[in-house]
Amino acid sequence: MTSPHIGIAGAGLAGRTLAWRLARMGCRVSLFDARQRDDLATASQTAAAMLSPLAELAVSDEAVFALGQRSMQLWPQWIAELAQASGEEVYYRQQGTLVVAHAPDQASLEHFSRLLHHKLPAACLSQVQTLDGAALAGYEPMLAGRFGGGLYLAGEGQLANDQWMAALGRELDRLGVSWHEAQSVVSLEAHRIVCADAAYSVDWAVDARGVGSKAQLPGIRGVRGEVLRVECAGVNLQRPVRLMHPRYQLYVAPRPNHQFVVGATELESEDSGPVTVRSVLELASALYSLHPAFGEARVLRMNAALRPALDDHRPAVVQQDGVWHINGLYRHGYLCAPALVDELAHKLLACTT
Numbered sequence: 001m002t003s004p005h006i007g008i009a010g011a012g013l014a015g016r017t018l019a020w021r022l023a024r025m026g027c028r029v030s031l032f033d034a035r036q037r038d039d040l041a042t043a044s045q046t047a048a049a050m051l052s053p054l055a056e057l058a059v060s061d062e063a064v065f066a067l068g069q070r071s072m073q074l075w076p077q078w079i080a081e082l083a084q085a086s087g088e089e090v091y092y093r094q095q096g097t098l099v100v101a102h103a104p105d106q107a108s109l110e111h112f113s114r115l116l117h118h119k120l121p122a123a124c125l126s127q128v129q130t131l132d133g134a135a136l137a138g139y140e141p142m143l144a145g146r147f148g149g150g151l152y153l154a155g156e157g158q159l160a161n162d163q164w165m166a167a168l169g170r171e172l173d174r175l176g177v178s179w180h181e182a183q184s185v186v187s188l189e190a191h192r193i194v195c196a197d198a199a200y201s202v203d204w205a206v207d208a209r210g211v212g213s214k215a216q217l218p219g220i221r222g223v224r225g226e227v228l229r230v231e232c233a234g235v236n237l238q239r240p241v242r243l244m245h246p247r248y249q250l251y252v253a254p255r256p257n258h259q260f261v262v263g264a265t266e267l268e269s270e271d272s273g274p275v276t277v278r279s280v281l282e283l284a285s286a287l288y289s290l291h292p293a294f295g296e297a298r299v300l301r302m303n304a305a306l307r308p309a310l311d312d313h314r315p316a317v318v319q320q321d322g323v324w325h326i327n328g329l330y331r332h333g334y335l336c337a338p339a340l341v342d343e344l345a346h347k348l349l350a351c352t353t
């Protein structure tokens, strides 16, 4: 039998990772995106890519938690597979995260801790550890003397999403995926992908256009998020640090070469325009309050993008009218993507064999 031909609309995290898994499984894959592959304006390129099944549980539910747990097993395997096949190294760490609060905001930290203890399955409770100031400094010496204590969330991690997206792009070329860059998909039909100037026949069509799927997948909305990327020589953090605050939670996620992603705002708005002054002030203040050494950090980038969300804030892998959808990855796309992509890749193979 000839290998199945899968057409994927959207080359963000979901579409690009699915294309890679399917190509590895022997499928013929055509990938379409309205943007160039290295365009930074998508959620996938903007994200901090923290892999936080525990902390995210405070604002999600057991379905997202289960997807996150499964994905935390798949990420290291997939990164190793990519490195073995292509020599591409992607920065990935799984050394836990820290949660801290300044003295006036201790109540927020205590509430967060109670929420986690309430929502976590009993078998995972030991992953939440309460630290005093000395234990906190043991994990991150740079924070010595700055906080009276905090939480350590074992097993959480982070990924350099820019490296993942770029490395997958090169690997898809090597695997012979047919990539239609800067080609907007107008609609998907059973076995057909329709662009403005041509239509392409495929065995299965997959819609992974994020917020771009709105017309075809009612219920999808964009939730604006903004991040700063800074470089600060001489500052060392091994793991992401979340800073609790009564109005919002901000975090600093370390990247290679003394770079840090500071995020993220969350605004119920589909405005994808440039980062606002208010958000710069909030993000930069959080960074500076974590440690004054960040006052000398250089701002490398400020990005805003729309997280694709469904009303229940759960991701969805569904088939409608002969078209597969992978969408609604919202604020935990990196956390959940491997489990969702793996599920869809196996469903597609089962449909075509």
Ligand SMILES: Cc1cc2nc3c(=O)[nH]c(=O)nc-3n(C[C@H](O)[C@H](O)[C@H](O)COP(=O)(O)OP(=O)(O)OC[C@H]3O[C@@H](n4cnc5c(N)ncnc54)[C@H](O)[C@@H]3O)c2cc1C
Residues within 6 Å of the ligand: 009, 010, 011, 012, 013, 014, 015, 032, 033, 034, 035, 042, 043, 044, 045, 046, 047, 048, 049, 050, 051, 183, 184, 185, 186, 208, 209, 210, 211, 212, 213, 224, 225, 226, 227, 263, 264, 265, 304, 305, 306, 307, 308, 326, 327, 328, 329, 330, 331, 332, 333, 334, 335, 336
């Ligand atoms: C500020 C911010 C911080 C985040 N932090 C984290 C985090 O720490 N951890 C985490 O797990 N998740 C995080 N996320 C969430 C994560 O980034 C998203 O869930 C994920 O990237 C969604 O991926 P996607 O591929 O579904 O959508 P997208 O990234 O939106 O990709 C959709 C693709 O479809 C293309 N497209 C759209 N319309 C069309 C069309 N008509 N034709 C062809 N192509 C089209 C777009 O160009 C794009 O490339 C964050 C998101 C933001 C914005």
